[in-house]
Amino acid sequence: MRGLREAIRTGRLTPGTRLPPYRSLSADLGIARNTVAEAYAELVAEGWLTARQGSGTRVAPRTAPPKPHPAPAAAPSPRAARPMYNLLQGQPDAGSFPRAAWLTSARRALTAAPTEAFGPGDPHGRPELREALAEYLARARGVRTDPARIVVCSGFAHGLRLLVQVLRGPMAVEAYGLAFHRGILAAARVRTVPLTVDAEGARTGELAASGARSVLLTPAHQFPTGGPLGPGRRAAVVDWARTTGGIVLEDDYDGEFRYDRQPVGAVQGLEPERVVYLGSVSKSLSPAVRLGWMVLPGPLVEQVVAAKGEREATAGALDQLTLADFIASGAYDRHVRRMRQHYRGRRDQLVAALAERAPHIGVSGVAAGLHAVLELPPGTESAAVRAALRHGLVLDGLAGYRHPDSAMDVQDGLVVGYGTPSDHAFSGALDALCRALPPAGGR
Structure with missing residues (x-):
């Protein structure tokens, strides 16, 4: 029966074709006459x-299906040229991921x-990772904390989404x-x-005149313009937080990567009860390792954990255990030192090339x-971005990073990420x- 149906469907048996009588077909095929009769009846x-x-x-x-009209011949559309070079910011050197050391830590963990550890996850994060982070952050970034005040998340953006569920009122941000x-906050x-x-x-x-109840800062290296928060301004923001609550x-985000001197310690070390410290491995290790952390004032810990949910839904336990071993074994320190030299060399190459070929920039x-901002003459930014594509x-x-409500004068510039190529x-x-x-001197 399947063979007859397929022959009709494909046109080998055309409409009107007469089929053999039951007796003849049953004799040809060597099957019972009733079997042929039943197959004909079903068809x-x-x-x-x-x-x-x-x-x-x-x-x-x-009814024969209508023949499709041939598609009109169309001129082939030119394929959009794929850029040969990528200097977008925020992307580390993917080829430098420490695969062997990470695998060693994964096996050991x-x-x-x-x-x-193979059951439902604790939204606080694995205790092994929180203990390793407390020791590392105190030693490398001057953070004052203990494991109980650390909540693991999947990165800075995830941490920010959790915090805005807990914090109230307007938030001051850098211009x-x-x-x-800003989109996370607007949402x-x-x-x-x-x-x-x-x-x-x-x-x-x-801040005093802003009406804000919280402030988001990048003190180690203002993103993207690059200025570290000065000592007086660090003291001022801490005083504001203490005075206003x-x-x-x-x-x-890149506090470990300072090339001209030792990294400046975290602001959190000045006032642990008023500062939330956020970090991740997206720049230092890889954005593929979806792990970050929040070091929280005591009263905020359970509020943030409640916003996160009863079970860990974003940060896998095995990745957390691997990172804990990677930090505790010293492999993370070694990797950061190696990448600090690597990125310093990249930045030095960039500065040298500009000094030789564009000293006016x-x-x-x-x-x-992992990036630098090149200062351009007024009115030249858009043309430079288009020229780069060519x-x-x-x-x-730089324009895409400017807050739409900022009263600052417009600055023309290029944000050059030197980590990716x-x-x-x-x-x-x-x-x-x-x-x-x-x-020089032109547009």
Whole structure:
């Protein structure tokens, strides 16, 4: 029966074709006559065949499906040129991920993992990771805490989403920062108040008149303009928080990567009860390792955990255990030292190329992080971004980082991430960048 149906469907048996009588077909196939009769009857019921007295069994007539109209010939659309070079900020060197050391830690962590680690996760985070983080952050960043005040999350953005469920009122932010983070706050209906930034970071003296109840800062290396928060401004933001009961959110996104001196300690060390310290491994290790942490004032711990939920839903226990071993074994320190030298070399190459080929272009901020901002003549930013694309280079202009309500004068610049390109591609990326820059005294 399947064979007859397929023959009709494919057109090998055309409409009107008369099929053999039951007796003839049963004899040809060596099967019972009743089997043929039942098959014909089922195909008649399905509409494949017709059976009429005196005319036998035939393939049912069908309306032929309309022939498709040929598609009009279209001129081939040119494929969008894929940039050869990527100097977008925020991306570490993926090729430098310490695979062998990470695998060693993963094996060791899996072998030593207690049975309960394979059950529902604690939203506080694995105790092994919180203990390792408390020791590391105290030693490397001057953070004052204990494991009970650390809550593990999947990264800075996740931590911010949790905090806005707990904190109330307007939040002050730096006039230049990630639009993505402002979007998280806007989605939570948190009004943001921009603070002016300059070579010493955010002007925290503006907090008193801002009406904000919390403030989000990047003190180690203002993102993206590059100025570290000055000592007086650090003291001012702590005084503001103590006086008003405000909360400081410290985004220490690349605090470990300072190249001209030892990294400045975290603001959290000045006032642990008014500062939330946030960090992750997205820049220091890889964004593929979805792990971050919040070091919280005591009263906020259970509020944040309640916002997170009864069970860990974002940070896998095995990754947490692996990172705990990676830190405790000293492998994380070794990796950070190696990458600090690597990125310092990249930044030095960038500065040297500019000094030689575009000495009229300045670099803002201190020697730190995975990006630099190139200061452009007024009115040249958009043209420089377009010129970069023509030379096969993708990067960001500074305008996209500016808070829409900021009263600061517009600054033209390029945000150049030097972490992503491979070593063999970096010189080509710098060449394309220099060719895209506006000439001295021109637009």
